[in-house]
Amino acid sequence: MAVPTKQTAAPPAPGMDLVALMDRTQSSAEVDEVRINAKPGWPFLLRCHPTQWEIATEGLDEPTALPIVMRQTLAVGCDGVRTLSKNERHKPSLAYEKAVYDSERRGFIYPPMTVEDPKHIPAGMGPGLIQYKYKCSHPRKGSGTYYGEIWDVPQQTAPGKPQRFRRDNAAFNRWRLDLVRSGIVPDIDDATFSELVHRAHGRLRRAMTVRHSTAEVHEDIVMEKRELVDIVEAMVTPMGAAPETSTRRSLSMTRAQLNTLAESLGIVDAQKLPSKAAVKAAIAEAREVASE
Amino acid sequence: MTAINPPISHAQMESQLGYSYVFAQQAILRQLQDTLNMMDLGVVSLVGDFTGTGTDTLRITNWGDVGFSRVFTDLANETDTITPSPIDVGYSTITVGMGGLAHSETYQDQLLGLTGRGVDLDTIKALVPNSWLATFRSKVCVVGSNFATAVGAATTTLSVDDWLDLVSAFELALGSTAPTVSMDPQQRKELKESFRDEPAFQSALDGWNDMARYDGMQIKQNFAGSGLTVAVTDDIVQAGGAYQGFAHSAGGIGWARASTGSLKVANPTGAMMIPEYGIVIEDVPGTGAQGQRKYEARTWTGFAAGSTDVFTLRRLISIV
Numbered sequence: 001m002a003v004p005t006k007q008t009a010a011p012p013a014p015g016m017d018l019v020a021l022m023d024r025t026q027s028s029a030e031v032d033e034v035r036i037n038a039k040p041g042w043p044f045l046l047r048c049h050p051t052q053w054e055i056a057t058e059g060l061d062e063p064t065a066l067p068i069v070m071r072q073t074l075a076v077g078c079d080g081v082r083t084l085s086k087n088e089r090h091k092p093s094l095a096y097e098k099a100v101y102d103s104e105r106r107g108f109i110y111p112p113m114t115v116e117d118p119k120h121i122p123a124g125m126g127p128g129l130i131q132y133k134y135k136c137s138h139p140r141k142g143s144g145t146y147y148g149e150i151w152d153v154p155q156q157t158a159p160g161k162p163q164r165f166r167r168d169n170a171a172f173n174r175w176r177l178d179l180v181r182s183g184i185v186p187d188i189d190d191a192t193f194s195e196l197v198h199r200a201h202g203r204l205r206r207a208m209t210v211r212h213s214t215a216e217v218h219e220d221i222v223m224e225k226r227e228l229v230d231i232v233e234a235m236v237t238p239m240g241a242a243p244e245t246s247t248r249r250s251l252s253m254t255r256a257q258l259n260t261l262a263e264s265l266g267i268v269d270a271q272k273l274p275s276k277a278a279v280k281a282a283i284a285e286a287r288e289v290a291s292e
Numbered sequence: 293m294t295a296i297n298p299p300i301s302h303a304q305m306e307s308q309l310g311y312s313y314v315f316a317q318q319a320i321l322r323q324l325q326d327t328l329n330m331m332d333l334g335v336v337s338l339v340g341d342f343t344g345t346g347t348d349t350l351r352i353t354n355w356g357d358v359g360f361s362r363v364f365t366d367l368a369n370e371t372d373t374i375t376p377s378p379i380d381v382g383y384s385t386i387t388v389g390m391g392g393l394a395h396s397e398t399y400q401d402q403l404l405g406l407t408g409r410g411v412d413l414d415t416i417k418a419l420v421p422n423s424w425l426a427t428f429r430s431k432v433c434v435v436g437s438n439f440a441t442a443v444g445a446a447t448t449t450l451s452v453d454d455w456l457d458l459v460s461a462f463e464l465a466l467g468s469t470a471p472t473v474s475m476d477p478q479q480r481k482e483l484k485e486s487f488r489d490e491p492a493f494q495s496a497l498d499g500w501n502d503m504a505r506y507d508g509m510q511i512k513q514n515f516a517g518s519g520l521t522v523a524v525t526d527d528i529v530q531a532g533g534a535y536q537g538f539a540h541s542a543g544g545i546g547w548a549r550a551s552t553g554s555l556k557v558a559n560p561t562g563a564m565m566i567p568e569y570g571i572v573i574e575d576v577p578g579t580g581a582q583g584q585r586k587y588e589a590r591t592w593t594g595f596a597a598g599s600t601d602v603f604t605l606r607r608l609i610s611i612v
Contacts, residue, residue, distance in 0.1 A: 039526065039527075039530075041529070041530075042434065044531070049440055052440065052441065052442075054445065058447075068442065069532065070438075070440075070442075070531070070532065070607075071437065071438075071529075071531040071532065071536075072438055073434045073437055073438060073529060073531075075389075075430075075434045076389035076390070076391070077387070077388065077389020077390075077391065077431055077593055077594050077595055078389070078431050078434045078435050078594075078595050078596070079434075079435055079438050079595070079596050080349075080385060080387045080596065081387065081389065082348055082349075082387045082388065082389055082594075083388075083389050083390040098349075098387070099387075102385065106440070108440075139323070140323070140324065140325060140326055140526060141326075141526065141527075149531075149532065151533070152533060165533070165612070167446075167532075167533030167611075167612075169447060169533070199457070203453050203457075206453065206456070207453075
C-alpha cells in the first residue's frame with residue numbers, strides 16, 4: 001500500500017479523542033485520508049525516567065548514554081485514565097491529569113511533544129507534532145485509529161500485508177540527545193551508569209563462559225564486547241549542558257571502572273591512561289579487538 | 293417454458309428449478325481470532341468494586357519494614373530502653389473507565405433473512421462476554437506497556453540473554469513469585485530461535501524438540517524449562533519501534549469493576565447484568581421506531597499496575 005508520508009495538520013476531532021484535545025500534546029497530526037492495515041491503538045504521551053538509560057550510536061558522532069523514552073498510553077480505565085463525567089467535557093485533559101500527576105510523582109519527566117530541528121526529523125516529514133495518526137483496519141482487531149511517532153516512517157507494503165514502518169533511530173537519537181543537552185532531562189548519574197556497565201559486564205561474562213565454541217557464541221562475545229566498548233566510550237563523551245563538569249565526572253568514572261573493563265576486554269591497563277585522548281585510543285584498540 | 297432435452301441432466305435443471313448454492317447445514321465458521329483469555333492466567337487480580345463507594349478511584353494499600361523486613365535490635369544492657377521502630381506504608385490506585393459496545397439489526401433483515409443462517413442480533417449479543425474478555429486483555433497489555441523498567445532492547449530481536457536478564461530480575465528481587473510473561477507471537481518466535489542456537493540445546497534433543505514443536509496454544513507453561521508461563525497475544529502494544537511485552541507476578545496488574553447487579557436500567561425486561569464483569573446489556577427502547585432493534589452493552593472496569601514496592605514488573609522489549 002502506498003502511504004503518503006506528508007503530514008497535514010487537522011483540526012481537533014470531537015468526542016473522546018483525548019490527544020486531539022490534549023493540553024500537553026496539543027494535537028495529533030492526521031495523515032491524509034488513508035486507511036492502513038494496522039491494529040488500532042490509543043493516543044499517548046512520551047515520558048522518560050531519570051534512572052532509565054541506554055547506550056546508542058546510530059546517528060550520533062560517538063556512543064552516547066541516552067534516556068529511554070517510553071510511551072504512556074492513554075487508554076480509558078488504564079493506569080489512572082478515566083471516563084469524563086457529563087460536566088467535564090470542556091476540559092478533556094481531566095481524563096488523564098491524575099495519571100500524569102501520579103507518574104510525575106514517581107519521577108517521570110514529560111518532554112514536549114513537538115520537534116522543530118530538521119536533524120530530529122526523518123526525511124520526508126515536516127516539523128511539528130511528534131504524534132500522528134492514521135485511520136486503520138486490522139483483520140482480527142477491527143478498525144479504528146493507529147497512533148504513531150514521527151520517527152516511524154511508513155514503508156511501501158504489499159497489498160493485504162500489515163503496514164510496515166521503518167524506525168528512524170538516527171533522528172530519534174539526536175532528539176533524545178538534545179533533550180539532555182537542553183536540560184529537559186538531567187544528565188545520567190554515576191549510579192545509573194554503573195548499572196549499565198554492570199549489566200553489559202554480566203552479559204559479556206556469560207557469553208565468554210559458554211563452554212561450547214561455535215560461530216554463534218563467538219558472534220555473541222563480539223557483540224557483547226562491542227556493547228561494553230560503546231559504554232566505555234560513552235563514559236568519556238561529554239554530553240551534558242556543562243561539558244567541563246561532565247568530562248571530569250566521566251573521566252573519574254573511567255579511571256575507577258576501566259580496570260575491570262580492561263580485564264574483560266583484554267586490552268589496556270586503565271590506571272596508565274593519562275588523558276581522555278589515551279582513553280579514546282584504547283577504545284579504538286578495543287573496537288578492533290572486538291571486531292576480530 | 294424451457295425445453296429440457298433428454299437425458300434430463302442436473303446441468304440443465306439447476307438453473308431452472310434448483311439453486312446455484314445452498315448453505316451447508318453446519319455451524320457458521322468464525323474467522324481466526326486471538327482467543328487468549330487473560331483471566332485463565334490467574335495473574336491479574338480482582339482488587340475491588342467501585343459500586344457504592346462514592347468514588348471512581350480505589351486505593352490499594354501496602355506496607356513494609358515490618359515482620360521479615362525488621363529484625364530485633366541488640367540490647368547491650370538488660371535495662372536498655374527499646375526504641376519503637378517506624379513502619380512504611382504506601383498505596384497504588386485504580387481508576388474506573390467506561391466501555392461500550394452495540395449492534396443493531398433491522399426488522400426486515402429479521403424477517404427476510406435465511407432461516408438458520410446463524411447471524412442475528414441475539415447470537416451476536418451472546419458473544420458480548422467474549423468482547424469483554426478481549427477488552428480485558430487489551431487493557432492489561434496497555435498497563436504492561438506502561439511498566440517503567442525494561443529488559444531487552446528496542447533495536448534488537450529477543451534473545452536468550454534478554455530472557456535470562458528477565459529471569460534474573462525476578463530472582464534477585466527476593467519474595468517475587470514466578471512471573472507470567474505476555475509477549476507478541478513474533479517475540480516468542482524470536483526467543484525460540486535464539487534458544488535453538490544455544491549450544492546446550494544443540495546437544496539435547498528434548499530441548500530442541502521443545503523449541504521446534506508446534507505451539508498453537510496461546511498459553512505455554514514452563515517455557516523452555518524455565519518454569520515460567522508465557523502467554524502470546526496480538527494485543528501486545530507496539531511503541532517506539534518495539535514490541536512492549538511484559539512480565540509480572542500474580543497480582544502485579546490488578547483490576548476492579550463496578551458490579552452492575554444493583555443497576556436499574558431503562559428497560560428491565562430486555563436487560564441482562566453480568567455483575568462479576570461489571571457489564572450491563574440491554575435492548576434499547578425506542579429504536580423500533582426506525583424499524584430496527586439495537587442492543588447496547590456497557591462495562592465499568594479499571595486496570596493498574598501494582599506498586600513496585602510489592603511486585604517486580606518488567607517490560608520485555610524487542611524490535612518490531
